[in-house]
Amino acid sequence: xxxxxxxxxxxxxxxxxxxxxxxxxxxxxxxxxxxxxxxxxxxxxxxxxxxxxxxxxxxxxxxxxxxxxxxxxxxxxxxxxxxxxxxxxxxxxxxxxxxxxxxxxxxxxxxxxxxxxxxxxxxxxxxxxxxxxxxxxxxxxxxxxxxxxxxxxxxxxxxxxxxxxxxxxxxxxxxxxxxxxxxxxxxxxxxxxxxx
Amino acid sequence: xxxxxxxxxxxxxxxxxxxxxxxxxxxxxxxxxxxxxxxxxxxxxxxxxxxxxxxxxxxxxxxxxxxxxxxxxxxxxxxxxxxxxxxxxxxxxxxxxxxxxxxxxxxxxxxxxxxxxxxxxxxxxxxxxxxxxxxxxxxxxxxxxxxxxxxxxxxxxxxxxxxxxxxxxxxxxxxxxxxxxxxxxxxxxxxxxxxxxxxxxxxxxxxxxxxxxxxxxxxxxxxxxxxxxxxxxxxxxxxxxxxxxxxxxxxxxxxxxxxxxxxxxxxxxxxxxxxxxxxxxxxxxxxxxxxxxxxxxxxxxxxxxxxxxxxxxxxxxxxxxxxxxxxxxxxxxxxxxxxxxxxxxxxxxxxxxxxxxxxxxxxxxxxxxxxxxxxxxxxxxxxxxxxxxxxxxxxxxxxxxxxxxxxxxxxxxxxxxxxxxxxxxxxxxxx
Numbered sequence: 001x002x003x004x005x006x007x008x009x010x011x012x013x014x015x016x017x018x019x020x021x022x023x024x025x026x027x028x029x030x031x032x033x034x035x036x037x038x039x040x041x042x043x044x045x046x047x048x049x050x051x052x053x054x055x056x057x058x059x060x061x062x063x064x065x066x067x068x069x070x071x072x073x074x075x076x077x078x079x080x081x082x083x084x085x086x087x088x089x090x091x092x093x094x095x096x097x098x099x100x101x102x103x104x105x106x107x108x109x110x111x112x113x114x115x116x117x118x119x120x121x122x123x124x125x126x127x128x129x130x131x132x133x134x135x136x137x138x139x140x141x142x143x144x145x146x147x148x149x150x151x152x153x154x155x156x157x158x159x160x161x162x163x164x165x166x167x168x169x170x171x172x173x174x175x176x177x178x179x180x181x182x183x184x185x186x187x188x189x190x191x192x193x194x195x196x
Numbered sequence: 197x198x199x200x201x202x203x204x205x206x207x208x209x210x211x212x213x214x215x216x217x218x219x220x221x222x223x224x225x226x227x228x229x230x231x232x233x234x235x236x237x238x239x240x241x242x243x244x245x246x247x248x249x250x251x252x253x254x255x256x257x258x259x260x261x262x263x264x265x266x267x268x269x270x271x272x273x274x275x276x277x278x279x280x281x282x283x284x285x286x287x288x289x290x291x292x293x294x295x296x297x298x299x300x301x302x303x304x305x306x307x308x309x310x311x312x313x314x315x316x317x318x319x320x321x322x323x324x325x326x327x328x329x330x331x332x333x334x335x336x337x338x339x340x341x342x343x344x345x346x347x348x349x350x351x352x353x354x355x356x357x358x359x360x361x362x363x364x365x366x367x368x369x370x371x372x373x374x375x376x377x378x379x380x381x382x383x384x385x386x387x388x389x390x391x392x393x394x395x396x397x398x399x400x401x402x403x404x405x406x407x408x409x410x411x412x413x414x415x416x417x418x419x420x421x422x423x424x425x426x427x428x429x430x431x432x433x434x435x436x437x438x439x440x441x442x443x444x445x446x447x448x449x450x451x452x453x454x455x456x457x458x459x460x461x462x463x464x465x466x467x468x469x470x471x472x473x474x475x476x477x478x479x480x481x482x483x484x485x486x487x488x489x490x491x492x493x494x495x496x497x498x499x500x501x502x503x504x505x506x507x508x509x510x511x512x513x514x515x516x517x518x519x520x521x522x523x524x525x526x527x528x529x530x531x532x533x534x535x536x537x538x539x540x541x542x543x544x545x546x547x548x549x550x551x552x553x554x555x556x557x558x559x560x561x562x563x564x565x566x567x568x569x570x571x572x573x574x575x576x577x578x579x580x581x582x583x584x585x586x587x588x589x590x591x592x593x594x595x596x597x598x599x600x601x602x603x604x605x606x607x608x609x610x611x612x613x614x615x616x617x618x619x620x621x622x623x624x625x626x627x
Contacts, residue, residue, distance in 0.1 A: 013269055017582070047588070048607050054556075054586050055612040061575050063586045071576045 003169040004083055004109040004189045005031070008173055011107060011165060011193050012038060019103060021095070022085030026058030040077065053095030066090045068139050069098040077103040084189075086110040087143040093155060099171035100161065100196050109191045112168060114184040115175075139144075149184040152192060165193035216537060247323045248315065249281040249306035249330050256346060260381055263341075266369040272355070276380055277346030278302045278338035280384035281322060284386070291386040292328060292619040293377060293413075294318065294337040295394030295401035298469070298527050299519060301345035304337040305330070320602050327610040328393065332618040336384065341376045342368045342526045350522030351452060362522060363449030367440045370397070370534045374404045378412065390416035391617050394564060395599040397527070400534045403574070406551035407536070415617050416551070417610075419558045420599040422570035423536040423544055423577070429565055432472050433528040436465035449522055450554050464510030464519045475562035475595035544577035555585040556608065556613045560598035562590050586613065 004030050011085075012018060014036040021031050023042025026049075032038035041048055043063040044050050053060035063071075066089060080103030085094045087110055098105040112118075121129035128138040136143065147155075149168055156163055168180050168187020176188040241272070256277040263271045279302050284291060294304050305322035306317055316337075322328040328335055338357035339347040342365065350365040359363075381389065392413045394402040399421025406416045425433075440446060443461025447454050471479075483504040490500035555578050559571035568589050580583040588604045592598040598606070 039582070047609075050586075050588055051605075051609050051612050052590075054609055055615065057616050059577070059584050059586050061585065062589045063572075071572070073580065076580070137485070 002083075004191055007167065007169060007191055008081060008083070008107050008109070009035065011105075012081075013034060013080050014038070016017055017076075019043070019072070019077040019079065019080045021082040021099070023053065023058070023060060023089070024083075026053035026060060028081065028083065029053075030056050031057045043149045046185045065095055069102050071103040074101055075104060077106065079100070079103050081108075082106070083109045084111065087145050087147070089145060092145050092147075093094075094160070096155075096161070096194070097159070100194060102133060105164065105193065107191070107193050109189055110147065110152070110192045111143075112149045112184065112187045113146040115152060115170075116185050134155075145154055149187055149190040152190060156192070156194065161194045162196065163192060165191075165196055167191050198402055213436070213586040217413075223374040236360065237352045244422055247258065248319065249323050251309065252279050252281065252306035252316075253308075254279050254302055255348065257380070257383055259383075261379070263372070263376060263379070265366050265372045267367050269366045271303050271366065272340075273344070274341055274348035274376070275343065275352075276338050276348075276376060278336060278380060279304065279306075281305055281335040281385075281419045282333050283417055284334040284384075285621065288386055289388070289390060290333050290618070291381075291382070292333045292335050293389050293390050293392045293405075294328070294335060295373070295377070295392065295398035295405075296320070296337070296340060297394070297396035297398045298441060298531065299466075299515070300398070301338050302347075303345070304536065305335070305384070313445075315373040319361075320600065327607060327614045329614065329618065332621070333614075335389065336380070336386070338377065338380060340368075340373045342373075342523060342530075344520035344523040348522065348527060350449075360452040362452060365522065365526065366464075367533075368526060368530055369462070370400050370404050370530055371381070371408060373401055373530075374408050377401070377405075380408055382411065383605040388556070389415075391417055391614070392620050394421070395419040396421055396596065397531050397534075399566075400462075400536070400550070404534075406553050406555070407547060408437060410552045413553050414558065414620065415554045415613075416572075416614070417558075418574060420560055420563055420566045420571070420596055421462070422566050423574055424534060424538075425532055426570075430532045432468060432565070436468045437525050437528060439464035439468065440525060443521075446521065449525075451521070457516075458521050459516040462516035462519065462524060463509070464514040465521075465524060465580070466514040467508045467521075470508060471595040474564050475593055477562055477593045478595050479596075481593060483507065487530065505533060544573070545580040548577050548581040548583060551581070551583060555586070556610075557585065557587040558599070559587075559589050560594065560596070560606075562593050563598060565596045 013031060016038055018032060018038050018040035020042040023029060024043050026042055029040060033139050040113055042058055042060045045064050046059050050060050052061055080099040086108055089095050117130040134143060168179050168190050170176050170181040170186055170188045175186045175188060198505040222354040241505045254277050256275050258273060258275045260273045300317055303316040304318040322335060324331045339345040341347055342349045344351050350361045352361055354361040385601045388598055392402045392405045397420035402416050402418050440458055440461040443458030445451055446454060446458040446461060449456055484502040488501045488503045488506045491497045537547040557575055559568040561570040575585055575587040590603060592603055594601050
């Protein structure tokens with residue numbers, strides 16, 4: 001289980017209704033269903049991921065997030081989740097706006113581009129960072145809108161979104177030790193819990 | 197004598213004597229037999245070699261309890277012809293119903309004889325190891341009421357007149373089929389289907405099942421279908437019907453009484469349908485502008501025929517030799533009339549709030565008669581109604597016909613879903 005998914009589970013109430021944008025193989029929804037009797041749907045466009053969701057009995061609907069969430073009514077979910085997909089969207093800010101319309105709360109996780117290793121990579125080698133989590137070259141990456149923990153904070157302020165929780169997680173020893181003091185420098189993954 | 201129910205592998209299930217099948221006079225030239233065909237010694241068993249259910253034998257039953265129809269009329273008795281593949285398990289929880297589309301019938305999988313060149317219409321997806329796995333499921337496939345492959349329809353004899361029903365056969369709606377299919381389920385001792393599955397018009401039947409008999413199915417698989425036809429779709433159907441009715445041999449639908457057959461009209465109707473079931477891209481890939489005969493050479497006056505012309509004519513001609521024109525009119529009307537939410541205040545969410553099964557929806561990108569948008573509408577309504585649903589949009593250039601054709605992604609996702617359905621059956625979820 002990815003660390004960000006662990007954190008998210010604590011912020012979702014039992015028996016609530018969840019929409020998971022870019023749900024991947026459906027692991028989060030499966031866990032939420034099993035541990036918290038949460039019901040909901042995942043949206044995904046990758047055929048192989050859709051097949052994995054179907055195979056594990058997770059409700060998955062093929063839908064492109066870049067086309068918006070116009071098919072969902074206001075307040076139709078308790079929580080709308082989007083893990084590690086923000087940076088792949090054409091207009092991330094509009095999708096978050098839509099998430100807050102469709103859900104009473106929303107949870108977003110994304111790779112923190114402000115983490116020291118990314119900064120180091122760019123500063124020292126002068127090239128775009130490539131890591132285990134982000135293994136693509138700049139020209140073939142699906143990740144087209146990188147931001148940092150701090151960037152997203154500013155977006156929330158500009159848009160007037162209320163931050164219920166925010167934190168970063170890290171899987172390295174130094175990251176775990178330092179992330180609470182300098183989240184933007186040591187967090188690998190940023191997690192935001194928002195409401196309108 | 198116990199009736200064998202299995203034409204594939206596995207142990208036969210015997211019905212109690214009271215439920216044995218009445219075999220009446222065969223219609224439409226189908227030879228019926230109650231004997232299980234065994235593979236002659238020394239001959240390869242197709243069922244084991246190619247994921248085929250092998251040789252299957254249609255059976256039929258005449259229902260004598262009157263069936264009230266949506267149009268207000270009643271059919272006092274009617275015959276349904278059907279095939280079954282696989283075997284019913286002990287708690288009768290592994291039965292799957294296949295609902296056919298416009299021109300379909302009961303013969304969905306396997307072969308009728310050793311020399312049979314073509315298998316049933318959905319053999320790509322029904323058989324041992326296929327998505328509708330006959331090693332796991334007991335599959336029931338029937339010819340719908342109003343059909344022309346053995347079930348009572350316009351070409352059958354009207355007991356009141358002693359002549360063919362012709363145009364006097366009641367106009368059927370999708371719900372009439374669903375009710376008659378429920379009678380067939382009763383006959384076979386199936387209280388609850390593991391899944392009701394259908395493509396196109398068959399998908400409409402599957403959805404209607406979920407509303408009319410919510411407790412009698414656990415899964416509803418709807419492929420390349422819609423909650424109602426669009427104006428364009430109805431327009432195509434009307435053009436097809438006009439082609440049939442304007443054939444001088446149609447005789448107001450009483451062609452059988454007069455020993456005639458509006459074959460040309462039906463062939464044109466089929467050609468219209470066929471073009472729309474394929475895509476521009478699909479036809480282009482298959483035929484392009486290839487010539488079958490003639491030449492464009494300067495100075496040569498010779499008629500040119502494109503490959504696509506001869507293909508279409510062949511499709512039309514072979515269809516019109518094996519299908520009843522009145523049935524074609526009846527089936528296209530049922531398609532036009534279907535509107536899932538009509539009686540629920542035109543609100544699909546209100547309609548689906550009566551359902552309680554799980555849904556799997558599949559559509560195909562180049563299908564313009566049952567476009568992906570129509571399936572997305574179904575998915576949206578189901579999500580609003582808070583029902584379990586999954587939806588996959590399959591990349592294909594084969595148009596509406598894609599639901600019948602081999603396609604890797606389609607097979608895989610369909611298979612993944614059906615494996616879940618099968619797992620529930622063996623876990624004994626059913627009562």
